[in-house]
Amino acid sequence: MSSATVPGTVSDESVHTKFQEAGLPNTPEAWLARAQQVSDILSLDAAKRDFEGKTPTAEVQLLKSSGLTKLLGPREYRGGGQDWSIAYKAIRIVARGDGSIGMLLAYHLVWFYTVKIVGTQEQAQRIQKHVLEKNWFLGGAVNPRSADLKVVEDGHGNLVFSGFKFFNTGGVVSDATILEGVLQGRETDNHIFTIVPTRQPGIQFSHDWDNIGMRLSESGSVKIDKVQVPWTDAFGWDSQTKQPIAEILKVPFASSLLPTIQLVFSNFYLGIALGALDEAKKWTTTKTRAWPYGGENKEKATDEHYILAKYGQFHAELRAAEALADRAGEQIRDLFADHGEKRDVSARRRGEVAEWVASVKVVTTHTGLRVANGVFEVTGASSTSRKVGLDRFWRDLRVHTLHDPVAYKERELGRFFLLDEVPEPTWYT
Structure with missing residues (x-):
C-alpha cells in the first residue's frame, strides 16, 4: 500500500481484493448491503476527490470489483439476477456516498439494459453475456437532443458512425461505449443504438468536462470518427432487411x-x-x-x-x-x-x-x-x-x-x- 493511500478508501487495493474474494451477493438484501459498503467507502474521502477532480479510474474499478456493475445481469451469465426495483435502490445508496459515482453506476446499468429493451433477444443474450464475462464498464455517447451523430452504410455489411456528442458520461473510463445516431438516406429519422469498444482511434475524447457539479462523472464531449459496426450489432434491426423491427418512439415497449x-x-x-x-x-x-x-x-x-x-x-x-x-x-x-x-x-x-x-x-x-x-x-x-x-x-x-x-x-x-x-x-x- 502506498504511503499516500488512506486505509479503507477507494485507492486502497485491499478494499477491491476483499470484494473480489467475497464474490457476488445472492439475495436482494445482500446486494443492497454491498451497495452500502461501496457507499461507505466512497464517502470517506468524497469531498477530497471532488475537490481534486481526477479521472475516477479507481472509483470505476471499485464498482467493478464490488460486482455492482453486474447487478442486472442474468444469472446464467454470472450476473446478479436482480430487477430494476433493486437496481434503483442500489444507485440511490451509492449516490448517497458520492453523487458522481452513483451517476456513473446508474448510466452503466441503463446502457447494459438498453439492448434488452430495444434489441433482439439474440442480441441481448450475446451482448449481455459478453459484457458480463469481460466485466466491462459501459459509457454512452447518447444525447438525442444533439442529433449530430450520423450513421451511413458502407456497402460491405457495416454501419459507420461519425460526428460529435457534447455529452458522453463515463466514456473516458469505460471499456465499451453505447453509440446512438441517425441513419442517413432513409425517409424517416431512424435512430440506431449499438455497442463498440471504447479504446479505438475513432473515439476521441475532448477531456473538457469542467462543470460545477458531478465533477467525477467524466461527462465531456467526444468525437466519433468513422467507427464501423456490423449490421448484426444494430440494436433491434433486422440485419437482412436492414429495417428496424420496432421504431423506438412508436412502439410502447x-x-x-x-x-x-x-x-x-x-x-x-x-x-x-x-x-x-x-x-x-x-x-x-x-x-x-x-x-x-x-x-x-x-x-x-x-x-x-x-x-x-x-x-x-x-x-x-x-x-x-x-x-x-x-x-x-x-x-x-x-x-x-x-x-x-x-x-x-x-x-x-x-x-x-x-x-x-x-x-x-x-x-x-x-x-x-x-x-x-x-x-x-x-x-x-x-x-x-x-x-x-x-x-x-x-x-x-x-x-x-x-x-x-x-x-x-x-x-x-x-x-x-x-x-x-x-x-x-x-x-x-
Missing part, C-alpha cells in the same frame, strides 16, 4: 427505455439529497454552536427549536420521496416482468408507468435542491469552508437536474391528472 432512464436520474438525485443530510447531521452534532442572541438560549445546537424543526422537515420529505421512488421502481419492475418476454405492453400501461416516474422526478428535483441548499441553515457559517465540501451536494444536483426541464414533467402530470392523457413518448419522456 421499446419506448419504455425512456421512463427507465428517467427513474435512474431521480434515484441518484434522492441519494445525493440523503447524503447532504447525512453530512449536515455530522456537522450539526459535532461542530455547530447554539445561537446566543435569540432569547431562551440553548446550550447545544441540537436543542435549538428551529434546527430540530428543519431537520425534521427534511427527514420527512426525503422519507416520502423514498417511498414514492420505491413505488415507481416497482412499477418499472412489474412492467418488464409482465411484458418483457412478449413485448406487448399497451400505450396506456406504458404511459401510466411513465407518470409514476414523472412524479418522482418532480418531487426529487424540488426536494433535493431544497435540502441540499437548506442544510447550510442548520450547520452554520463554518460549514461553508471549502475543505468541508458540503456544497458538493447542491452542485451535483443543480447540474444534473437541468438535464431536461422539470417544468415539462409538471405540465405532463397536469395533463394526465386533469385530462387523463398519457404522454406521447419522446426522448425525454
Whole structure:
C-alpha cells in the first residue's frame, strides 16, 4: 500500500481484493448491503476527490470489483439476477456516498439494459453475456437532443458512425461505449443504438468536462470518427432487411427505455439529497454552536427549536420521496416482468408507468435542491469552508437536474391528472 493511500478508501487495493474474494451477493438484501459498503467507502474521502477532480479510474474499478456493475445481469451469465426495483435502490445508496459515482453506476446499468429493451433477444443474450464475462464498464455517447451523430452504410455489411456528442458520461473510463445516431438516406429519422469498444482511434475524447457539479462523472464531449459496426450489432434491426423491427418512439415497449432512464436520474438525485443530510447531521452534532442572541438560549445546537424543526422537515420529505421512488421502481419492475418476454405492453400501461416516474422526478428535483441548499441553515457559517465540501451536494444536483426541464414533467402530470392523457413518448419522456 502506498504511503499516500488512506486505509479503507477507494485507492486502497485491499478494499477491491476483499470484494473480489467475497464474490457476488445472492439475495436482494445482500446486494443492497454491498451497495452500502461501496457507499461507505466512497464517502470517506468524497469531498477530497471532488475537490481534486481526477479521472475516477479507481472509483470505476471499485464498482467493478464490488460486482455492482453486474447487478442486472442474468444469472446464467454470472450476473446478479436482480430487477430494476433493486437496481434503483442500489444507485440511490451509492449516490448517497458520492453523487458522481452513483451517476456513473446508474448510466452503466441503463446502457447494459438498453439492448434488452430495444434489441433482439439474440442480441441481448450475446451482448449481455459478453459484457458480463469481460466485466466491462459501459459509457454512452447518447444525447438525442444533439442529433449530430450520423450513421451511413458502407456497402460491405457495416454501419459507420461519425460526428460529435457534447455529452458522453463515463466514456473516458469505460471499456465499451453505447453509440446512438441517425441513419442517413432513409425517409424517416431512424435512430440506431449499438455497442463498440471504447479504446479505438475513432473515439476521441475532448477531456473538457469542467462543470460545477458531478465533477467525477467524466461527462465531456467526444468525437466519433468513422467507427464501423456490423449490421448484426444494430440494436433491434433486422440485419437482412436492414429495417428496424420496432421504431423506438412508436412502439410502447421499446419506448419504455425512456421512463427507465428517467427513474435512474431521480434515484441518484434522492441519494445525493440523503447524503447532504447525512453530512449536515455530522456537522450539526459535532461542530455547530447554539445561537446566543435569540432569547431562551440553548446550550447545544441540537436543542435549538428551529434546527430540530428543519431537520425534521427534511427527514420527512426525503422519507416520502423514498417511498414514492420505491413505488415507481416497482412499477418499472412489474412492467418488464409482465411484458418483457412478449413485448406487448399497451400505450396506456406504458404511459401510466411513465407518470409514476414523472412524479418522482418532480418531487426529487424540488426536494433535493431544497435540502441540499437548506442544510447550510442548520450547520452554520463554518460549514461553508471549502475543505468541508458540503456544497458538493447542491452542485451535483443543480447540474444534473437541468438535464431536461422539470417544468415539462409538471405540465405532463397536469395533463394526465386533469385530462387523463398519457404522454406521447419522446426522448425525454
